[in-house]
Amino acid sequence: xxxxxxxxxxxxxxxxxxxxxxxxxxxxxxxxxxxxxxxxxxxxxxxxxxxxxxxxxxxxxxxxxxxxxxxxxxxxxxxxxxxxxxxxxxxxxxxxxxxxxxxxxxxxxxxxx
Numbered sequence: 656x657x658x659x660x661x662x663x664x665x666x667x668x669x670x671x672x673x674x675x676x677x678x679x680x681x682x683x684x685x686x687x688x689x690x691x692x693x694x695x696x697x698x699x700x701x702x703x704x705x706x707x708x709x710x711x712x713x714x715x716x717x718x719x720x721x722x723x724x725x726x727x728x729x730x731x732x733x734x735x736x737x738x739x740x741x742x743x744x745x746x747x748x749x750x751x752x753x754x755x756x757x758x759x760x761x762x763x764x765x766x767x768x
Contacts, residue, residue: 656682656689657678657680657689657690657740658689658690658737658739658740660713660718660737660739660740661678661690661740663712663713663718664692664709664713664740664742665692665767666712667705667708667709667711668692668708669767670708670712671696671701671704671705671708672701673694673696673744674696674697674747675693675694675750676692676693676694676766677692677693677694677756677764677765677766678690678765678767679693679756679762679763679764680762680763680764680765681759681762683762684762688738688739688740688741689739689740690741691741691743691755691759692740692741692742692743693742693745693750693755693756694743694744694745695744695745695746695747695750696744696746696747697746698746699729699731700730702730702732702733702744702746703727703730706724706727706730706733706742706744709735709744710724713737719737719738721736722736722738723736724736730746731745731746731748731749732744732745732746732749732750732753
């Protein structure tokens with residue numbers, strides 16, 4: 656089941672011009688989360704802005720705080736774990752390198768932008 660907070664995260668991503676945003680349904684194979692939201696920014700400044708905007712917009716709507724955030728020291732790949740869903744904000748070079756969406760290519764995917 657898709658968390659309603661994903662739509663808020665996607666709006667935040669759109670507001671900060673995140674690129675190639677997609678939602679992957681991993682709930683059937685990954686017991687710890689239902690969805691991944693993946694997006695990218697052109698540089699570490701944009702990655703930081705995306706991550707901060709996602710957290711701000713969800714929090715401002717009385718949504719959950721992330722259980723944990725990783726990668727906010729260099730802003731090349733920020734992982735924001737909200738439990739029901741995980742947001743991956745990549746620097747475009749990091750996303751090209753790790754190709755996370757290829758790992759989950761056989762799962763239902765929704766392109767957002």
